[in-house]
Amino acid sequence: xxxxxxxxxxxxxxxxxxxxxxxxxxxxxxxxxxxxxxxxxxxxxxxxxxxxxxxxxxxxxxxxxxxxxxxxxxxxxxxxxxxxxxxxxxxxxxxxxxxxxxxxxxxxxxxxxxxxxxxxxxxxxxxxxxxxxxxxxxxxxxxxxxxxxxxxxxxxxxxxxxxxxxxxxxxxxxxxxxxxxxxxxxxxxxxxxxxxxxxxxxxxxxxxxxxxxxx
Amino acid sequence: xxxxxxxxxxxxxxxxxxxxxxxxxxxxxxxxxxxxxxxxxxxxxxxxxxxxxxxxxxxxxxxxxxxxxxxxxxxxxxxxxxxxxxxxxxxxxxxxxxxxxxxxxxxxxxxxxxxxxxxxxxxxxxxxxxxxxxxxxxxxxxxxxxxxxxxxxxxxxxxxxxxxxxxxxxxxxxxxxxxxxxxxxxxxxxxxxx
Numbered sequence: 001x002x003x004x005x006x007x008x009x010x011x012x013x014x015x016x017x018x019x020x021x022x023x024x025x026x027x028x029x030x031x032x033x034x035x036x037x038x039x040x041x042x043x044x045x046x047x048x049x050x051x052x053x054x055x056x057x058x059x060x061x062x063x064x065x066x067x068x069x070x071x072x073x074x075x076x077x078x079x080x081x082x083x084x085x086x087x088x089x090x091x092x093x094x095x096x097x098x099x100x101x102x103x104x105x106x107x108x109x110x111x112x113x114x115x116x117x118x119x120x121x122x123x124x125x126x127x128x129x130x131x132x133x134x135x136x137x138x139x140x141x142x143x144x145x146x147x148x149x150x151x152x153x154x155x156x157x158x159x160x161x162x163x164x165x166x167x168x169x170x171x172x173x174x175x176x177x178x179x180x181x182x183x184x185x186x187x188x189x190x191x192x193x194x195x196x197x198x199x200x201x202x203x204x205x206x207x208x209x210x211x212x213x214x215x
Numbered sequence: 216x217x218x219x220x221x222x223x224x225x226x227x228x229x230x231x232x233x234x235x236x237x238x239x240x241x242x243x244x245x246x247x248x249x250x251x252x253x254x255x256x257x258x259x260x261x262x263x264x265x266x267x268x269x270x271x272x273x274x275x276x277x278x279x280x281x282x283x284x285x286x287x288x289x290x291x292x293x294x295x296x297x298x299x300x301x302x303x304x305x306x307x308x309x310x311x312x313x314x315x316x317x318x319x320x321x322x323x324x325x326x327x328x329x330x331x332x333x334x335x336x337x338x339x340x341x342x343x344x345x346x347x348x349x350x351x352x353x354x355x356x357x358x359x360x361x362x363x364x365x366x367x368x369x370x371x372x373x374x375x376x377x378x379x380x381x382x383x384x385x386x387x388x389x390x391x392x393x394x395x396x397x398x399x400x401x402x403x404x405x406x407x408x409x
Binding site: 026029030031033034074077078081082084085088089103104107108110111112113116176179180181182183184185187188191192195196199 | 236237238239240241242243246287290291294295298327328329330333334337338341381382383384385386387388389390391393394395397398401
């Protein structure tokens with residue numbers, strides 16, 4: 001993929017759905033599982049990650065002819081860590097409560113494989129605008145996946161959405177959904193759903209690729 | 216036991232708040248390398264070793280940065296130290312066991328982006344552990360990670376011999392298994408007497 005692809009709507013849409021980073025390429029599992037216990041947390045985490053993706057995508061792309069190939073990964077990580085530090089302080093300034101709810105996971109955006117993956121596979125080979133659009137697509141795809149998980153977990157785990165009770169007082173919350181096993185089960189369920197849909201459409205499940213990536 | 220006693224911190228990191236199964240850190244190698252016990256065990260030990268080194272370095276760096284008044288450089292310095300420690304382990308494994316080096320493949324350099332390690336450094340800073348406490352914490356976390364990896368590898372080795380529905384092959388099945396393991400580990404929650 002050394003040739004630059006033309007800028008099309010697919011630059012944006014690929015990451016959003018067809019190559020969704022969570023459901024299709026199974027990257028960035030840790031934050032996906034950890035902060036998806038409520039819709040608000042999921043949304044904040046998704047947007048923070050999107051910001052870092054776009055920012056680092058733009059910078060990596062601008063510097064793509066300056067950075068020597070041998071030390072590129074170290075350079076990418078330094079760039080990503082810079083943007084994460086910015087987001088970390090930004091969220092702390094906007095809402096301390098949200099900051100405490102997300103905890104160390106904001107700083108852990110640094111080691112989210114989606115971001116390094118995009119920097120290596122896309123931004124280092126494409127001009128800044130295309131990289132930013134691609135990053136935005138992937139970031140929103142990640143946010144979408146987090147929301148898918150967050151909605152199920154919050155609805156079943158506390159019977160509410162965005163803190164608004166929906167299922168009435170007689171609903172007994174499934175506490176397990178808010179606990180760690182719930183995260184694994186719900187994501188496993190969504191992956192089953194995606195695999196089933198892909199099989200119905202006759203797309204071969206990339207089992208080998210899933211094994212290689214892990215998360 | 217006081218919450219900051221060394222055995223308590225050790226057990227807490229290893230079993231009660233297991234990094235993989237309760238805190239969702241390091242899911243990446245957990246799903247990726249846990250197909251055979253033969254590779255899961257060395258991978259776990261390599262990660263535990265990197266954890267120990269980075270925990271020590273992170274403690275020193277944090278003290279230095281606080282003294283210099285530059286706490287916003289913490290994240291960048293931590294990740295650099297971890298990358299260096301991983302490089303060290305990689306050279307060591309390559310030299311002592313080329314077979315193992317090939318078996319671990321891409322997952323060895325990827326220890327750098329294992330969030331369990333950065334998470335460990337960040338958590339110990341957040342909780343303001345002193346040096347012995349940090350060491351107990353990182354030892355517990357490393358052993359807990361190894362334990363989770365080996366348990367998962369054992370389960371997967373058995374599953375490799377049975378037929379499962381096509382749609383649940385790969386990551387989906389791994390996640391459901393991890394969910395059950397995580398459920399089992401929740402039984403340790405009462406261990407600390409909290």
